[in-house]
Amino acid sequence: MSTPMLGWKELPMGAVAFISSKEYPTGEWAVFQPKIDESKCIKCGLCWIYCPDSAYRWDGENVPVPSLEHCKGCGICAAECPTKAIEMVRV
């Protein structure tokens, strides 16, 4: 993280969040992460809908792309994928 560490006199009161969760690479926690077989993907977007970390990026037309920086590897996308296009691969 490039943000300098602030002291207690510099922090906003009440411990309100001041660093976006986008800057928090929870992908480091993953043991398994999704790999998509593009030939099987029907672009239904269910992986994008179900992802609890909103890690998938999808433009509504092409194959959804998981952001591996934020994917914790829960495997919900692979379980929900109707064509079994997603495989969880050990990182």
Added chain:
Amino acid sequence: MAVQKYGEQTVMALNGDEAVAWAVKQSNVDVVAAYPITPQTIIVERISEFVHNGEVDMEFVRVESEHSALSACWGASLAGARAFTATAANGLALMWEILYIVSSTRVPLVMAVVNRALSAPINIHNDHSDTMGARDSGWIQLYSEDAQEAYDNTIMAFKIAEESMLPVMVTLDGFTISHTLQNVSVLPDEVVSNFVGERKIPRIKIPTIYGEKEVPFMLNPKYPITFGPLDLYDYYFEHKVQQNEAMKDTPPIIEKVHKEYGEISGRSYEPVHMIPYKTEDADVIIIGLSSTMSVVRKVVDQLREEGKKVGAIRLRVFRPFPAEMLRKELSNFSTVGVLDRCISFGAEGGPLFLEIRSALYSSPSKPATVNYIYGLGGRELPPKLIAKAFNEILEVRAEPGTPIVKYLGVRE
């Protein structure tokens, strides 16, 4: 009747609970979420009557528990409302988790706690175990001696809370104050309403990776901020120190609000943090909290007639603990007796005693200190027992080795 100097005040026959309800009625409160529990029930009943009768513009949220009551008030306050709740004993215990969440997110709630003994065994009468247990939860604590002070403290609490952005507990003794009818001088509605004003939302600066942004300190979809996010070993410690320092900054705010309140009501309770009684030439004093101290003052008068140099100090603000002020105030006495209406199981004395003794450790004259634990579960403390305690502490210097923690009024 009316006190002309301070405008028209109506003397009403109110018990302590009703006095608190009247203070809430007049203080422009937007939301009350509360769950009834003896001896706080009358507060909730009166407020719900005011709402039902259309006497106040207030949302009354009926909740299923105290945990929910405080949670609802927390949410309302984060959304910008002025919120109030009230509880006692086990109800306060059920709020525990939210007590810390409220204070740590700097939400200026006001809560009346009608002091009552904690279960088990079940007991509905007065002692201070409930609020003393909450002493580390980051709430300012004001202890009231009578119904008038419960009314005054409740009004002042809104201002103290909102100026310090910390929650305030106003306490009153269960039954002794809460259910005892007293003449209470009630200010006109508009005087109180003007005194507390509308709630002002402070603005805070948030450093982000995109630069600093200024936002109102509330939940507002136009300026989204997150309260209570994950905060691990990299920042949690800093946030707790900041919270503690904010608490330590409150005494001038508490004093200022009392002074302002004195100007509209004639009741400023100076010197605010602790009220001395016949201490100027006293050798020994007894210090304690709340309604018991009115009896202690009577005993001081009796013993003074016998030529004994005794005095009393009633502490009004327990959190933040006024250690420096107490050190200054107490250093001249040879012995200080401390009344605790609470047991801290396994500790060397009650909570008030531990803190006073600790404060006096760095006083050059180091008065002797004796702790009296009394009145648990509403047990009476008759004047003769207070006199006995005074007579003991008058001799304690001459008898080294006497126990420093004693029970007053218990059978062996």
